[in-house]
Amino acid sequence: MKKIIPFLIFAFIVSCGDRDIETIEQHEARMNQMEILKYYNIQDVMPPRVVEDGVLFTFAENYDSVEVSGDFNYWEDSIPLIKNSYGIFYYLWQVPLKAGKYSYRYRVNGVWINDPLNSNTEYDDNNQEVSYFILDKDIGFYDKNPLYNSDGTVTFFYSNDMAREVMFTSDKLGFDSLRYPMIYSNNLWTITLRAESGNYYYICNMNV
Numbered sequence: 001m002k003k004i005i006p007f008l009i010f011a012f013i014v015s016c017g018d019r020d021i022e023t024i025e026q027h028e029a030r031m032n033q034m035e036i037l038k039y040y041n042i043q044d045v046m047p048p049r050v051v052e053d054g055v056l057f058t059f060a061e062n063y064d065s066v067e068v069s070g071d072f073n074y075w076e077d078s079i080p081l082i083k084n085s086y087g088i089f090y091y092l093w094q095v096p097l098k099a100g101k102y103s104y105r106y107r108v109n110g111v112w113i114n115d116p117l118n119s120n121t122e123y124d125d126n127n128q129e130v131s132y133f134i135l136d137k138d139i140g141f142y143d144k145n146p147l148y149n150s151d152g153t154v155t156f157f158y159s160n161d162m163a164r165e166v167m168f169t170s171d172k173l174g175f176d177s178l179r180y181p182m183i184y185s186n187n188l189w190t191i192t193l194r195a196e197s198g199n200y201y202y203i204c205n206m207n208v
Helices: 024-039
Strands: 004-009 049-051 054-059 066-070 089-093 100-108 111-113 121-123 129-135 153-158 165-170 183-185 188-194 202-207
Touching (some): 054 066
Antiparallel strands (some): 004 202, 165 202, 183 188
């Protein structure tokens, strides 16, 4: 039998008046600009590490192209690294992650290899040796909860990796039976709804 735990959340009361609110697109553009300006001249190379605005991957071998992928992004895509003025490849991951161990590999000139600077390796479920890094605590780099999007919607975030299901409602929905399911992705539960002006009071109901 599922255990149902109600959560009453009043911490995020958001006004949508006349003040400017950063959209997801503006946030991503700002973060990308910060990435270029802040790390383009980086010279130190080491295994993935937490910096103040993300998890920084660096790679310094002499290749034409370097990409990275791992279970931090569910091995879905290989992400290109940027080559800076010192010939160092780098990439800044800016999505929230839970504490734990994360496997990854680099793809250099189309060939997958382990991180040459990381002695932490293990064999995965496919008996493939992979590099890994460990996060001692949860990290999150989104600036606002919720985020107002340029298409007139608003995205809410909720962090709980123990939940099997999270249902959402708010005063804008008339607290309607908690029947709006949140989606789990990148270690966060999210839901995107049509935005309305005013304050938001909302409730999440969690099944574990």
